[in-house]
Amino acid sequence: MTDSKQTSLTSRAWAELFLLGFVWGGVFLAARLALNEVGVLTAVAHRTFWAALILWCVVLLKRQKLPTGLRVWGAFLGMGLLNNIIPFTLLNWSQLYIESGLASIFNATTAIFGVLVAAFFFVDEKLTKRKVIGVSVGFLGVATTIGLENITRLDLTSLAQLAALGATLSYAFAGVWARKRLIGMPPEMAAAGMLTMSSVVALPLAWMVDGPFRMDLMPVTWIALIYYASIATAGAYLLYYRVLAMAGSGNLMLVTLLIPPFAILLGALVLDETLPANAFAGFALLSLGLVILDGRLVTRIFKPSTQ
Numbered sequence: 001m002t003d004s005k006q007t008s009l010t011s012r013a014w015a016e017l018f019l020l021g022f023v024w025g026g027v028f029l030a031a032r033l034a035l036n037e038v039g040v041l042t043a044v045a046h047r048t049f050w051a052a053l054i055l056w057c058v059v060l061l062k063r064q065k066l067p068t069g070l071r072v073w074g075a076f077l078g079m080g081l082l083n084n085i086i087p088f089t090l091l092n093w094s095q096l097y098i099e100s101g102l103a104s105i106f107n108a109t110t111a112i113f114g115v116l117v118a119a120f121f122f123v124d125e126k127l128t129k130r131k132v133i134g135v136s137v138g139f140l141g142v143a144t145t146i147g148l149e150n151i152t153r154l155d156l157t158s159l160a161q162l163a164a165l166g167a168t169l170s171y172a173f174a175g176v177w178a179r180k181r182l183i184g185m186p187p188e189m190a191a192a193g194m195l196t197m198s199s200v201v202a203l204p205l206a207w208m209v210d211g212p213f214r215m216d217l218m219p220v221t222w223i224a225l226i227y228y229a230s231i232a233t234a235g236a237y238l239l240y241y242r243v244l245a246m247a248g249s250g251n252l253m254l255v256t257l258l259i260p261p262f263a264i265l266l267g268a269l270v271l272d273e274t275l276p277a278n279a280f281a282g283f284a285l286l287s288l289g290l291v292i293l294d295g296r297l298v299t300r301i302f303k304p305s306t307q
Helices: 011-034 040-061 070-094 100-107 110-121 129-146 156-181 187-210 219-247 255-271 277-294 296-302
Strands: none
Touching (some): 011 040, 011 100, 011 219, 040 070, 040 187, 040 219, 070 100, 070 187, 100 129, 100 156, 100 277, 110 156, 129 277, 187 219
């Protein structure tokens, strides 16, 4: 696994980056379709359980050594809670009351929260002037997306938007947890272990809250769940680490900007969703904040000419 930054992307890396954006953009549509027939926690249980099985097959095919220590499985449990159970549950619940495309826009704030949380926990992730500006612009985008009328009132719509933001904050803490507890772990093993412990939590919790699992679901629900678990979770994790190795973490952050357009388009085509103008204005500001955080375009603009 590499953490390096690259300033250029090959055509293959661009193609796989767009593919990852499309796959994760489809998560929001798949989740919303599944939620028409299954409960919030049941959807999470399906996603984590089937994805874990697929990734363990990959681990076994690669003949990777299975971890046995309680400490590493405790790390998997913490990662599963922060990166799966909490954010998946909050995002699923939020989509019962807000559009799938809008949930994807809030999901893009993961990088904004990630910068703040990393600065709090790691001495080498200090907040620079550029980061402060990027975070500030990003939060202005969040406020614009929510809308003044929703900031000042407390109803299911505003709570759903806050839940979506809570999911991204959990993702940010998951990044810190991974750096502290799972450094050096093969990515397939880390993902399989995390999803396994997520399933250990999600399966009984879903059974208690949503009731026994049903098998008499409509075909569209099964298709959504299969996509949700196999392609958008197991497959996406593998593709994520592939692009990370190919393009570096700096370029990989671009996927955050690619997910909402795909999610918004799919929501409009399949669910007939329409978003208010403030959502698009907010996403534009959020995108600007992420570009400032990335820094490369800013450096290129203000770098003195050598000619």
